[in-house]
Amino acid sequence: MNKKIQAIAIITLNGYSNYGNRLQNYALQQVLLRxxxxxxxxxxxKRAASTHNTSSNSIHELLERxxxxxxxxxxxxxxxxxxxVLFAKQIQKNTNRxxxxxxxxxxxxxxxxxxxSTPGRMGDSLESxxxxxxxxxxxxxxxxxSEFSEAFFLTFAPPRKRVAYAPSFGxxxxxxxxxxxxxxxxxxxxxxxxxxxxxxxxxKDLIGIDVPVLLDPTMLLAxxxxxxxxxxxxxxxxxxxxxVYFLGHLPKDYERDIKRFAKKNEMxxxxxNDMRYQELYSIDPSxxxxxxxxxxxxxxxxxxxxxxxxxxxxxxxxxxxxxKTNTFSRIETLLGKFALAERISMQLxxxxxxxxxxxxxxxxxxxERNCSASxxxxxxx
Numbered sequence: 001m002n003k004k005i006q007a008i009a010i011i012t013l014n015g016y017s018n019y020g021n022r023l024q025n026y027a028l029q030q031v032l033l034r035x036x037x038x039x040x041x042x043x044x045x046k047r048a049a050s051t052h053n054t055s056s057n058s059i060h061e062l063l064e065r066x067x068x069x070x071x072x073x074x075x076x077x078x079x080x081x082x083x084x085v086l087f088a089k090q091i092q093k094n095t096n097r098x099x100x101x102x103x104x105x106x107x108x109x110x111x112x113x114x115x116x117s118t119p120g121r122m123g124d125s126l127e128s129x130x131x132x133x134x135x136x137x138x139x140x141x142x143x144x145x146s147e148f149s150e151a152f153f154l155t156f157a158p159p160r161k162r163v164a165y166a167p168s169f170g171x172x173x174x175x176x177x178x179x180x181x182x183x184x185x186x187x188x189x190x191x192x193x194x195x196x197x198x199x200x201x202x203x204k205d206l207i208g209i210d211v212p213v214l215l216d217p218t219m220l221l222a223x224x225x226x227x228x229x230x231x232x233x234x235x236x237x238x239x240x241x242x243x244v245y246f247l248g249h250l251p252k253d254y255e256r257d258i259k260r261f262a263k264k265n266e267m268x269x270x271x272x273n274d275m276r277y278q279e280l281y282s283i284d285p286s287x288x289x290x291x292x293x294x295x296x297x298x299x300x301x302x303x304x305x306x307x308x309x310x311x312x313x314x315x316x317x318x319x320x321x322x323x324k325t326n327t328f329s330r331i332e333t334l335l336g337k338f339a340l341a342e343r344i345s346m347q348l349x350x351x352x353x354x355x356x357x358x359x360x361x362x363x364x365x366x367x368e369r370n371c372s373a374s375x376x377x378x379x380x381x
Contacts, residue, residue: 005036005380009130011154013138013147014043014112016102017095019273019288020218020304024137026109026285027217028165030225031372032134035380040113040130044151094281101284109229127157132380134163137195137217139327142170143178153185162188163379166195166214166372169202170327182206191379197336198329213333214372218307219365223293226311230293231286235279241268243295243314245305248321250274258299261348267296297354303330310338310365313358318343338364 010032012025025041032039106112115126127133133154139145140152154162174182183206186192192211194200203211242262244250262269271277272291283291289308292298298309298316309316318335320328335341338361346353 005131007038007040007130008032008036008380009113009133010039010041011133011135011140011152012041013140013145014041016099016106019285020302020307021138022102022105022110022285023289023304023308024217025106026229027219027221028134028137029110031217031220031376032380035376036131040111043112043114044117044147044149090278091275094275094278098282101282105284105286124156127161130157130161132161132163133157134165136165136167136193139168139170141167141182141199143175143182144171150181150185153189155185155188159188159190163191163376164189164193165376166193166216167199168195168330169199170330172198172329174202174206179206191375193375196330196333198333212371212375214375215365215368216303216307216334218304219311220369220372221311223312226289226308227293229286230290231284232290232294233280233283233287236291236294237268237270239268240266240296241270241294242297242299243291244269244271245273245292245298245300245302246319246321247273247302251322254319257348265296270295303327303334306331306334310334310361313356313361315354315356316343317346317348317353337368 010025010028012028013021014025015021029039029041135152135154142148152167154164182202186203187207192203192209193214194203194211195214195216197213200211200213203209242258242265244255244258259269270280270291272280272283272288275281289312292305292308292314293312295314298305298314299319300306300309300316301319301321306316306318308314318331332341332344335343340356
């Protein structure tokens with residue numbers, strides 16, 4: 001590239017609770033700084049979040065319902081409700097601490113610009129401040145998300161300024177009621193790419209063009225880049241450990257098998273993103289990176305759990321997420337790129353569970369990074 005761009009804006013999902021979201025935002029910023037000295041992540045107003053009801057009204061409502069159930073059901077309902085009321089304040093405390101840690105990470109590493117507006121009210125003056133608007137990555141095109149908006153298709157900016165870097169739909173098929181709008185929004189984005197094969201198929205079916213499937217931004221940074229921001233938690237294990245990172249529900253049989261695996265290999269278990277482990281629940285994204293890097297093995301149902309296991313060269317086993325709409329295509333696409341699809345059905349007893357050829361992983365990463373760089377060069381130079 002010969003000349004740096006004046007300024008670039010990132011449009012992505014903004015929040016302070018998801019590790020993958022914060023880290024992909026940071027990574028995309030770092031990559032775009034190769035093209036411009038100014039890269040802002042634009043913040044939009046969010047709806048008020050629901051809170052736990054810990055008032056005495058909760059107890060009163062509970063008592064009013066008691067007569068509706070049999071004794072056995074009453075016992076279960078009362079126990080569950082009272083437990084929830086008693087621990088709601090502690091849960092909120094842990095959540096607030098986690099949010100504060102995420103905000104501190106963002107303040108340190110991500111240049112955020114608060115528009116103090118909803119996407120639909122963004123004025124024409126915004127587009128004059130930036131030469132390009134880059135949407136991605138993460139599930140910015142998932143119509144089931146409450147934050148979903150046509151602003152994630154950059155409709156507020158002239159088409160020549162619109163770039164979509166590896167966004168995800170998060171679903172296999174666009175609901176019928178959204179297909180017309182998606183057609184209109186997608187056809188006016190001249191620089192299109194996606195993160196998953198299923199996303200490429202959606203675009204092909206809707207507007208009839210083939211688009212590249214590119215790496216998630218987190219994978220554009222090398223292991224050494226991530227280690228510069230990694231921070232070891234003060235309570236990190238001092239002996240060998242296995243990391244368990246689930247975004248969805250962790251079924252009892254999964255947990256039982258994982259505990260047996262850890263015992264067999266004489267290793268500790270570290271659970272993150274799990275409210276049962278209060279200190280670990282509030283770790284920030286830098287500590288998340290450190291915990292993966294220093295682990296001996298990773299069990300996860302998270303796309304970014306898999307991504308960082310590959311980047312930081314840790315053996316891992318992926319799980320399908322329980323309890324939500326299937327978004328496993330994201331992990332399937334990623335493992336397909338690295339010829340590791342056999343890990344999807346691999347059993348804990350498999351002798352090869354520890355064996356991943358990370359020399360090959362590094363080779364694939366190099367090739368895929370070059371593809372992503374070529375795409376961005378074509379868009380931004």
